[in-house]
Amino acid sequence: MPRQDKAAVRAVLDAVPAGGRRALTAPEAKVIADAYGIPVPAEALAECADDAVALADRIGFPVVLKIVSPDIVHKTDAGGVRVGVASPADVRTAFTSIVASARAYSPDAVIRGVQVQQMVPSGTEVLVGTVTDPTFGKIVAFGLGGVLVEVLKDITFRLAPASRDDALSMLDSIRAAEILRGVRGGAAVDRAALASLIVAVSELAADFPEIAEIDLNPVFASAGGVMAADVRILLDPVPAVRRRTYSRTEILASMRRLMEPRSVAVIGASNEDGKIGNSVMRNLVDGGFAGEIHPVNPRADDILGRKAYKSVMDVPGEPDVAVFAIPAKLVASALEEVGRKGIPNAVLIPSGFAETGEHALQDEIVAVAERHGVRLLGPNIYGYYSTWQDLCATFCTPYDVKGGVALTSQSGGIGMAILGFARTTKTGVSAIVGLGNKSDLDEDDLLTWFGEDPHTQCIAMHLEDLKDGRAFVEAARATVPKKPVVVLKAGRTSAGARAAGSHTGALAGDDAVYEDILRQAGVIRAPGLNDMLEYARALPVLPAPRGDNVVIITGAGGSGVLLSDAIVDNGLSLMEIPPDLDAAFKAFIPPFGAAGNPIDITGGEPPSTYEATIRLGLEDPRIHALVLGYWHTIVTPPMVFAELTARVVAEFRARGIEKPVVASLAGDVEVEEACQYLYERGVVAYPYTTEKPVEVLGAKYRWARAAGLLT
Template identity: 45%
Template sequence: MSFLLSPRTIAVIGASRTPGKIGHEILRNIVEYGFKGKVYPVNPNADEILGMKCYKSVLDIPDEVDMAVVVIPAQFVKEAIEQCGKKGVKAVAVISSGFGEVGKVKEEKEIVETAHKYGMRLLGPNIVGVYYAPIMLNATFGPRDVRVGNIAFITQSGALAIALMGWTILHDIGLSAIVSLGNKADIDDGDLLYFFEQDRSTRVILIYMEGVKDGRKFFKACKRVSLEKPIIVLKAGRSERGAIAASSHTGSLAGSDIIYDAAFKQTGVLRAKDIQEAFDWARAFASIDPPKREGVVIITNGGGAGVMATDACEENGLKLLEIPEDLARKFRECMPPFGSTKNPIDLTGQATDEKYEEAIRIAMMDERIGGIIAIYCHTAITDPVKLSHAITRAVYETGRLKPITVCYIGGERCYKGMKVLNEANIPAYPTPEQAVSAMAALYKWARFIKKEKAAKTSPKS
């Protein structure tokens, strides 16, 4: 796997001189994103591409080749892999489609057998490529300006991978890796889970999947890896028609959704219902540590938003802390006489950034509180950007003792404030439900870890 994600030399077989063609854009992405290794274009009909000497065959390259990206018509892929094997290439990423997903199972099996004959691993076919931030490798035909972060994204859908690369840029979400699996003819989700378990650049693993080919291997990997790092899965093909669509898309056998659901719960996998929720959770895990104890406190300047957050906590299995009198006295210092210390802590519409900062410091320092959900409804009293700096001070100057998620409800200025928080690794969201859902995901994973550790240390185990 290291040769696939951390190659020193790459050959692009099917590199093109024509902008807009996949073979051109992948080569350009590799070069322009900042890969420091050697790159060799391979095209028998070109002498030079993007200022680089072009080779007729991978066999003509004068250097060792760790990885080859194959971007040629399906009927020529087997021969290209044969040549890669003779060259001593360690891994191949087959971008080309036209295999198992269109019923050509025999041809797909043959390219895998050819790769294995030479000890190579094969990613794909039918993929958009790979991205790996630690070595600035963008061997995809997606956007070039991917934001570096610590979320590894494994996806069975190539088009979705490209779309979400752009989506993460728009939403300031950083990625450590993107791996498009396509038909999973050889390398699959389980292989990548084991790799990212050991990857120091990755804090959380996000998977889009339609089905698994080796369920036993996949869930065994989930069980082990989820004890070290959170795994978030967006599983499509939930409905009968969706399962049929998945089968025609990547040749997946979607299987019973009830069985998948049960297996996810048993192995500690967090199942998101949609793209937004999946990345909301991933942002939280990428930014903050999970809670050490139960008992959540909501701090808000709007009663209505507090009620919405309370409902969401109930729906998501979050336990709100009953505020003891000594703690209530401290919170009363942050609000006018008509504020509330009942939880939600309602600082009222008069709340300034100083009062928010004071309340969050109190919550951070109190050992009875497990997590904080801070909600701000835009008012003329407090500027959202100024408030963001106040919240950041409160969180960092108290030592980031517990998780906090933040919600800003308002206009453009609120989005600027959320950007400040997200850049400070304090996850911020535009609705109370999203902030609560992210906190709930942190708690679900923390409870799974606690349960598994208790099972291992119990006398029966």
């Protein structure tokens, strides 16, 4: 890449009057483009028609003419563009017409002249740009460009600055990626040049925070290189307010005391049934928490058989956590005492803060906490569960089934859905945490902790927004190589309708950005609540695949077709069965069955046929994952199928051969018990669905790729 001239860019930006215009002029944008090696046409500014003719003659016909005005951002809308101007006479006419159209469009606009520009060589029209996203900061965009860009919306996003690998991945991430490779005899575009352009634009945006948006549209990409026909740069001189950040060491230290406390104070503890403070105390006591529990209530001497304290200042020692069960208006003063006491964590159950419009009250408690170094969980939450500590610090129903799944939710209602699902499916959890308003602690803090927690094998998070998208991505990237992260992002509606000064800005709707950036971070995005919960339940059960070859073994041809569809829908690969393996499978199935893939053993086969084909699928190293389709028959009842499958999988596991095995069971209600039996023994099985088992297998594959386990 060419050397960057940051001083030239700084000179242009510093020359823009403070608090003045937002858009750079075309000549200013060209200086910046040249400074960062962004290929743009030869051009110059003409202040009169004679200048325009002279410049066109020097640049060479045909040329493009564009109005230059700091007050006119969308030149085409103002009639301020003429393309393919081929003679001196046409230049004069175009100059006069452009200026007249611009004055009619915006009578008060300052017009500095007309830009005379070299005609750009033909090529595929693409867009490269950047925006400042409220969640993720600077992001770079790439997609099809031209006049239909906002109609087609074929665009992808990455964090800026983007690496060369990021840029190359963007070329393959749009729906029209095949066009860039060359179709119908056309030459492929210069991918290296296009990737370099994406990197340069992303670095420009990252290097200068006051650049709000960059829009290169169209960029003409061809086998000979790339050239941006139009460069639009918008400024935002107001710097973003940065949140307080904590180091990884600080996060882990405070989170350890939150999730593994030795002493808990309950502020607002009560003896009165129906009170939140009573429910929290009962859950802590009845849940078997082995640490100290200190109720705090100025009007009680004893709560649930434990000494009560008038103030948290009277509590002996230094508790690790203070759980608040008092009205919102009393929180700030009590939090002052918590801070003076040196308690590092406050769990704020009360509602009545920002979620109800009381932003000032929430700002006050955040200021108090920051002054004393207290980390806040909440407010407006149901509390949290840390099952391996027998800690149930919540006013909701208790849960104590220990396991490897950590679940978080921004919503209390979703938190209770998580609880019900865990109970119904017997899912063991390491923690369930409510985040509520996220006044302080949020998903990146929890990811940092759960990424290191030996009890946690998989993390699933429901979120409505992210306070600091970059911090989340950083935490996710550190966690994903070790364990899967599943995210349910609520709210898919676009924010593209907000005021945007460029095509890139208009295309950067919330969900489009979240979709690409979450994928870039390596997390698995779940389409719905049940999907998130099923992924979280299944991923710790399934071993990681070691290759792409998936084989379907089914007793029902119809199920095999649907399972094949699901394989394609989830981006998986049906193995092309080699002749020797095909012959090996045929040896076990009747003549009217079908080898190939799916392998249809037919529904009337005895248990021995299921067992023989499953054994072969596990034995052959060329097969990397098995999808089983069972059909309920009297010949092979559901529990017989479940028991033989679990036995064979366990036998191979004992031999060191582990492959992901998922199953779809079609039949009467007995298949429900068979599925539960299989699940508990390492085979992810579902009744009445061919889609769900393949979806969770697809999620496991997505994690394996993100974790670098598959190329």
